[in-house]
Amino acid sequence: MKNLSNISPVIFSLNSEALVARLCKHLDGETGNYTTRDFPDGESYLCIKTDVYQRHCIVVADMSRPNSKFLPLLFLADTLRELGAASVGLIAPYLSYMRQDRRFLDGEAITSKIFAKSLSHHIDYLVTVDPHLHRYHSLDEIYSVPSKVVQGAPALAKWLKDQGDLLLVGPDSESEQWVSDIAKYSGHPFITGDKIRRGDRDVEITLPDVSSYLGLTAVIIDDVISSGQTILCCIKALHSAGVVNIKCAAVHGIFADGVDQDLLNAGLSALITSNTISHSSNVVDISPLLIEPVLECILHVSQSTK
Incomplete structure (x- = not known):
């Protein structure tokens, strides 16, 4: 990890401010600043205030009760990419849509695969804690980006x-x-x-x-x-x-x-x-357990883009 000792990532909170504060201390990172609001018709407005050009960015998003969080997450991740971030990783301390991993009845959506495929298009890597894999052996079966699973035990x-x-x-x-x-x-x-x-x-x-x-x-x-x-x-x-x-x-x-x-x-x-x-x-506090997996992911992304 010595090659990444001075990366000073920008860490954005979708809904996990306390955890982001701890991660910033561990990673010597900067808290990402952005504003968001809803237009009268319910559409979202987003403006990123922190300069992220050629910097490694991390979005921290607890994905429990995910439906209202998914679009804001995509808007944030894609905007960071468009603004020139060196990488955009996701720390999802809780990862949703792992339950429906097969079609139990005719016509059912296999939502775990749909969710993973969509999310993989918008991030460079994923770090999560104790996902419910059920019939999957690893997240690699459904996520196409590098992923790290942290054990909370x-x-x-x-x-x-x-x-x-x-x-x-x-x-x-x-x-x-x-x-x-x-x-x-x-x-x-x-x-x-x-x-x-x-x-x-x-x-x-x-x-x-x-x-x-x-x-x-x-x-x-x-x-x-x-x-x-x-x-x-x-x-x-x-x-x-x-x-x-x-x-x-x-x-x-x-x-x-x-x-x-x-x-x-x-x-x-x-x-x-x-x-x-x-x-x-x-x-x-699970933040100390997240540091090494995050740094490994950033190193992997950095090496793959050389």
Whole structure:
């Protein structure tokens, strides 16, 4: 990375000002300045104020609830290109449109491929955190630009290591490998539950015997909280087993329909997320994990354009 020690990128925030401020410190970067507003008919106006000519530019955009963010992102990225940016990379701490990766019913759109193909036309590289790959083995299957995936687990594990005596709880068997890796680093015991999902909001969780852990604080660990139904069921199961103090820590907090408050009302003593998506629960900082992948991408782009 020594060849890029003085790149001083320009970093633009689409909706992630706090994360951009941290990235600017790590990368010795400049915060990109632009103005935007809507015309009376709903169309967008954009004017970039920072000189970006022959400079490496990064757009940071949390792509949760993406439909209202996609066009502004394209307008920003393409305008940076037109103004002569040396490169335009995207840090999407949360990457959307990974769910529909096949046609389950006749006539369905495979939106993950459509989204990836379109976005790839407007950026030089992509860095993201814990995307839900499902049936894809890597982002390279759908994105035509270089991509780097950052694992959020080390950041969670680092935070958990200093939180005292805990029992880490994976809500289902799919989380076992993930939770066990975090537990290995943080030094805490862990259990995983069995989940039966009958629908988006119809979930049942069964936990193993926790009687030997009743003196510990239970921390439910997940990669993303969206509808929150899995976590709500896990809280209920822990309460039924006699666990008194329950917290929840996740990488991505989407919190659809205000479920964050429902989780707290259900008995959580604390709700912790990383700063991939701006929220009052942001405690874990993932910005240090983004630096090396971003620099690698800029180096790759720089070498490929020589």
